[in-house]
Amino acid sequence: MAFSYGGFVNSGVGKFLASNLGLPRPTRLRRHTPGESLVPGAVFVDGFGEAPLAAQVRGVLEGAGVQLATVPSTSVVAAVLDLSKVRSPADLDIVRTSLGPALKTLAPTGRVVILGRPVAGAVDVAQAAGRRALEGIVRSIGKELRGGGTANLVLVAEGADDALEGTLRFLLSGRSAYVSGQVFHLAEPVAPVQAPADWDAPLAGKVAVVTGAARGIGAAIASTLARDGATVVCVDVPSASGPLAEVANSLGGSALALDVTSADAGTRIVEHTQSRHGGFDIVVHNAGITRDKLLANIDADRWASVLEVNLGSILVMNQVLVPAIAEGGHIVNVASIAGIAGNRGQTNYAASKAGVIGMTAALAQDPTVRAKGVTVNAVAPGFIETEMTAKVPLATREVGRLMNSLSQGGLPVDVAETIGYFAWDANRAVTGTTVRVCGQMLLGA
Numbered sequence: 001m002a003f004s005y006g007g008f009v010n011s012g013v014g015k016f017l018a019s020n021l022g023l024p025r026p027t028r029l030r031r032h033t034p035g036e037s038l039v040p041g042a043v044f045v046d047g048f049g050e051a052p053l054a055a056q057v058r059g060v061l062e063g064a065g066v067q068l069a070t071v072p073s074t075s076v077v078a079a080v081l082d083l084s085k086v087r088s089p090a091d092l093d094i095v096r097t098s099l100g101p102a103l104k105t106l107a108p109t110g111r112v113v114i115l116g117r118p119v120a121g122a123v124d125v126a127q128a129a130g131r132r133a134l135e136g137i138v139r140s141i142g143k144e145l146r147g148g149g150t151a152n153l154v155l156v157a158e159g160a161d162d163a164l165e166g167t168l169r170f171l172l173s174g175r176s177a178y179v180s181g182q183v184f185h186l187a188e189p190v191a192p193v194q195a196p197a198d199w200d201a202p203l204a205g206k207v208a209v210v211t212g213a214a215r216g217i218g219a220a221i222a223s224t225l226a227r228d229g230a231t232v233v234c235v236d237v238p239s240a241s242g243p244l245a246e247v248a249n250s251l252g253g254s255a256l257a258l259d260v261t262s263a264d265a266g267t268r269i270v271e272h273t274q275s276r277h278g279g280f281d282i283v284v285h286n287a288g289i290t291r292d293k294l295l296a297n298i299d300a301d302r303w304a305s306v307l308e309v310n311l312g313s314i315l316v317m318n319q320v321l322v323p324a325i326a327e328g329g330h331i332v333n334v335a336s337i338a339g340i341a342g343n344r345g346q347t348n349y350a351a352s353k354a355g356v357i358g359m360t361a362a363l364a365q366d367p368t369v370r371a372k373g374v375t376v377n378a379v380a381p382g383f384i385e386t387e388m389t390a391k392v393p394l395a396t397r398e399v400g401r402l403m404n405s406l407s408q409g410g411l412p413v414d415v416a417e418t419i420g421y422f423a424w425d426a427n428r429a430v431t432g433t434t435v436r437v438c439g440q441m442l443l444g445a
């Protein structure tokens with residue numbers, strides 16, 4: 001049986017050694033199960049000044065049947081603090097006086113969500129400083145929390161207040177289990193924000209295309225989007241037709257075998273979705289490869305193939321997919337932490353994934369894309385337990401697993417849940433952003 005640090009420190013003798021030596025012990029994370037309540041207990045909500053977003057949060061939570069805790073002495077499963085009215089760093093003392101005590105009563109796998117406004121909209125330098133301070137606060141809380149807790153910041157631009165519910169629900173729920181230390185940006189929505197009839201089926205009636213869906217993270221994306229109500233078109237290379245058909249059939253979707261680098265890939269996706277499903281609303285560009293080598297030794301083929309599959313193919317396919325995607329649709333790209341932090345032996349891969357992040361921001365601002373009300377976002381996974389990472393040598397793998405605030409690797413479903421979040425019509429105020437799904441990995445932080 002393969003050695004696992006997480007398994008060892010949670011075993012009898014391992015637990016004893018870990019607590020005496022002060023070693024990190026990974027907690028089983030709270031993940032989403034359809035039908036379960038949004039949170040498994042009371043939520044503490046507070047704010048500075050008139051705190052308009054806190055009022056909204058209370059409304060959402062009451063509507064979801066969640067108990068509100070008004071004093072920090074009650075045991076809570078989440079704490080939400082509205083700092084949208086902060087005028088200067090002096091106002092931040094409420095983080096210490098209000099959130100500080102609440103953290104003492106926060107249950108394992110608890111959630112901390114801080115709400116603020118973007119620095120860009122500050123009226124003066126002091127307010128800009130106070131607003132930017134929230135990032136340092138949230139990232140530090142993420143590192144202080146134990147027991148699988150997460151902390152995230154939501155920056156809500158003026159005019160986007162009504163779009164908060166989708167992001168709030170995502171962050172409080174088990175869907176965001178492996179997302180911590182992140183900043184979520186809500187701007188003026190590109191199309192009307194629509195809450196689903198059922199928050200357990202936020203993609204009901206939608207058609208989603210997922211590339212690289214035959215295995216790994218892509219298969220998890222396909223099954224998560226299907227679980228949430230979407231009909232999924234699963235795309236992968238012809239050599240993976242067997243597993244691809246299995247994934248598609250198990251989800252009641254359809255399979256399309258093609259290489260994303262072929263010149264007609266976009267056209268074939270459009271034709272397939274139109275003839276089989278009447279079009280498509282969501283595209284997830286997940287297909288990706290690695291061909292690692294130090295830059296000094298890399299050959300032309302390793303260099304070009306990674307850039308072509310991971311980045312070039314998306315640019316080419318989007319020329320056909322963007323005009324064909326439904327109005328108000330969603331494009332989600334899969335980047336990587338390597339595209340943020342860089343990685344030894346992965347110059348080609350890091351280039352492709354950093355390019356994906358840049359492309360995401362640029363395409364979101366494209367006038368055609370905005371006019372169609374289409375959102376474009378990316379996820380940057382950290383260490384995710386897949387066939388790919390299982391092949392990494394033991395020592396490197398254990399370091400990869402532990403170098404984050406949650407002291408464990410993420411699961412493919414964690415990446416899939418964040419992709420699903422980007423695809424909700426309730427989240428049309430979120431575009432051009434990249435969210436890391438990395439358990440607050442120390443690399444590139």
Ligand SMILES: NC(=O)c1ccc[n+]([C@@H]2O[C@H](COP(=O)([O-])OP(=O)(O)OC[C@H]3O[C@@H](n4cnc5c(N)ncnc54)[C@H](O)[C@@H]3O)[C@@H](O)[C@H]2O)c1
Nearest residue numbers: 212214215216217236237259260286287288336381384386
């Ligand atoms: N596993 C991780 O820890 C991790 C971390 C960061 C980013 N990622 C990214 O997540 C995505 C999925 O990774 P994974 O770990 O599931 O990898 P994987 O190798 O298990 O799966 C990738 C899938 O993409 C398909 N694919 C490759 N080239 C293709 C092409 N030209 N046309 C169509 N399909 C093609 C493969 O056949 C495979 O089914 C990739 O973009 C990867 O870079 C993974």
